[in-house]
Amino acid sequence: MKKKAYLLEVIVRWLIALVCAAIAIFPIYWLFNVVFSPSGMAVAITPRLYPTSFSAGIEKIQQILTKGPFLNSLGVSFLYASFQVIGILVVTSLAAYEFSLCNFPGKNVLFIIALSGMMVPLAVTVIPLYRVIVALKWMNTLQALAVPGMASALSLFIIKQYMENIPVELIEAAKVDGASNFKTFFFIVLPQSINALLTVGIINFVFAWGNFLWPLLVSNKPGSYTASVLVAMLSGTTAYTPIDQLVAAYLLVTIPPVLVFIFLQRYIIESVTTTGIKG
């Protein structure tokens, strides 16, 4: 009797889990399905729930890549995300080292000031920040996209948490051996922090790739559009883009973050649980 109840519980649990997972994954699957089906499947009175034409999908992807500015915008997004990630890693790892393993007057106050960046949403600073970019004459440049986000408080926090686990004796030993402060950081601490750097690099790449609000403001000329801005524009009312090409564009923009997630999900999920903060 008890065994039967247990079996029933397992079956119900599996059923619920599978149904919920199917719902969660459905929109992504649906995109895939629409791309790899003959035209006109995105909105149809009798939709098919499985992809039917591989060649139709390839053709759509070819069209969007060869016609128009889409390929260029993928390049802009990629450069923007990479540049920003490199900047964040350099700037925040230096600061994280100081805050976690060194002592100097004013350390706690400076750290609290640095963390205040985590409490203020980007939306609050975006208008005056835009005026700063205009004043610097940076509009429609890569640095306008990438540089303002480099002093990332969240990244500083993650790396600092990690570096705190490095034994201070290691640092002291290096200093006794005559290594300068920077050398200690570069040759002793950095190699020990690869995991934290990877985590920060991955999440910031995904954030930058998906960022829409900031690129919308500072990249408003053809040629400097990021994929997010271009795709939003192509799906807008004023643009005439065949929906076939649009779905292919969507799919291509989805692929990088999904690949990153599939192969490196450990780092992403770890960063969520250590900080608990949504980017």
Add this chain to the structure above:
Amino acid sequence: MKSIREFIRKYSTHYLMLVPFFALFAVFFFWPIIYGIFMSFTKWKIGQAHVFVGFDNYKSVIQSVSFTKGIRNVLIYFLCAIPLGVGSALFIALLVSKFKGFWHQFFRATFFLPFVIPMFLSAGIWRWMFTPQFGIINVFLSSLGVPDVKWLSNPTVMIFAVLIVDMWRALGFNMVLFLAGIKAISPEYYEAARLDGANTIQQMTHITIPLLEPVFFLVIVNAFISIIQIFDVPWLLSRSDYNTQGGARQGMLFPVMDMMGLSFGKQRFDEASTYAVILLIFALLVTVMQFAIRRRYKKI
């Protein structure tokens, strides 16, 4: 004099390594906030001088129809998003925690995947699915006998379209937080409860949920902050641009969208900055509350 030299010799290298971070912080974070607060008290047009006007901008922003509309939408959204978001994330986390090994990781990854899909894409995909008559959601609903829902043009329903997309996205994130909380609960509690004859539901209400209180708190604070700055999804679902925002009868209008319209549509950067300051005050209030409640937790 000697002590200053000593101080520089000892600490200058430390401060030097902080310079890159704080230089960027000052130019791209601190200065914009100060400048924004200053601008909110002045009347200003591009190419003209700032004229100090006191609280005039605050008055005209707060009295504007769209401000009321935006705040109203935020409140409705908040009232629905908190119970639905927290409830669904907790439910999924409890479900996933029952699986072990490979299937645990499989389900965790599946539910988390929507979070890494860029928001502007989620909005685009869901917009097709919300299409009247031919969109997959309405096709599905009509097969159940539900009449066509105008997800994107009926002002009373529109906000729920935003809610659905956002919940779909945030579910995995909150689930991971709950999972970490569930994992941290010692199995001994459950054993003791079982010995005392507590059933599954009693274990849930007397052990799991009370011990997850800090996670509930964290998830709710996150929801507060993300609702204040919600932008991408409603902007794209309603096909907003700098001249009109929020779709039919502004059913999807949220404060940041209104702010964007003010600054780039009406060229009123002064009023937009005022908006930003109001949002900043909201964000700070949430943070202060967060610290106050955290302190209370530590006492207990």
